[in-house]
Amino acid sequence: MIGIATTIFWIFLIIFAITAVYSIKDVNFEFGEPQMNIAEDGEMVFSLPINITNRSFYNIGFFNVTTKVSDENGHVIAEGSSSVPFVKSGEKVTATHNMTVNFSDLMQNNQNYLFNDTELKIFTTLGMGVAEVIPVQASTNMSVPWGAPFYNFLLGTPERVAFNSTHAMVTVPVSFENHAFFDITGTMQVQMYNDADLLAGESQTAIDALHYSFYNGYVEFYVPITRLTRTGHFEVYFLTPLFSYGPLVIPYG
C-alpha cells in the first residue's frame, strides 16, 4: 500500500514539476512605451506599462517589479515597486510600473546632476510565483547615462556700455548644452554683486532649450555706475517646472 501511495505521489509531483517548468515559456511579458508626467509638486513620474499574458497551465501569483535607481556612490535616487497579486491561466493583465523622481530635491542636493554628465545605475527585479508555489526571481543591473541639463554652463565676460549719467548697461553672454532627455523651459535669474558683495544689478531671462541642443543667450543688467567694479560675482538661480536650483556662484573679472 505504501509503495502504491508513494508511486502515485511521485507521479503527481514529477508531472507537476515538469509541466510548471515547461509552461514558463508560455508566460509572456511585453513592455510598453514609457511615459513621463510632471506632477504639480514638480515630481516626475515615469510609467512603464507591462502586459502579462499567461498562456501556461497554471496561475501566476505575486507578480512584482521593483526598480531602484542609484548614483555611482550607491545613493538611491528613485525607487518604485508594482505588483499584481494574481494572473489566472489564459488571462492577460496590464500593470503599470511607476517610479517617482523629485528632480528639485535631487539637484538641490547634488549639483553634479545639473552640470556634469554621469552614469546612473538601475537595479530591476522581476518576481513571480510560478503555479503560485514556486517563487522565481530575475534581477538585472544596468547603467544608463545621465545627461546634465546645463552641461558646460558658462557666463561670459561682462561687457559694459554707458546707458546714462548714473547707470551702465552690462551684458553677459550665457551658454550651455542641454544633454538631458527633457526640454528645459523656465527662467534664469542672475544677480550681479560687486567686490564689496553689494548687489549691483538683477536680471532674469527666459530659457527654452530643447533636449540635446545648444543654448546661447545673454542677460542684461542696468547697474548704477557707483556700484560697478572690475571684479565680483554672479549668483544664478534656475526656475523650471521640473526643478529649482540656486544660487550658483560664478566669479567674474
Add this chain to the structure above:
Amino acid sequence: MVETADNLKTKLRKFTFKALKATVKGVIFYVIYFVLWTMFLAHAAALVPGLQQIIETFVIVYIVLMVVGELTSGTIYRFFFDAAKALFVIGYLIFSLKGGVIDVSFENVNLLVDLRIFLSIAILLSLLGLAKSVLGAINFMSEKAEYAYV
C-alpha cells in the same frame, strides 16, 4: 541427482524471470524519461547549463539500483538496494537542486528559483520509501526466523 538438477532448473527459471522483470522495469523507466525529456525538458536544457548531464546521471544510477534490487529480490539485499535508492534520491536531489535555491546567471541577468517546497515534498516521499525498505527488511528477517523456528 535428479533433485539437484530440478533445483538448479527452478533457480535458473526464477533468475531468468527476475532478470526479465528487471529489464522490463528498466526499459519502462527509461522510456518514461525519454518521453519526458524530448517533450518537455529538452527546452529547459537550453536555458539551464548541465541539466541533461544531471538528469542522465540520476536516471543511470536509479536504473542500476532498480535492476540490481530486482535481481536480488527474495533476499535481504533487495531491501538494502531499495534503501540505497531512497537515500540516493534524497542526496542527489539536495545536491543537484543546491539545497532548493537555484541561482543561475546569464550575462547580467540573475535568475533565482526557489524549489524548497518541491524538494521538501520529494524528500518526504523518499523518506517514506526508505521507511518502507526498513520495514520490509524487518518483516523479511522475522518471517525467515519464524520459518526456521517452525
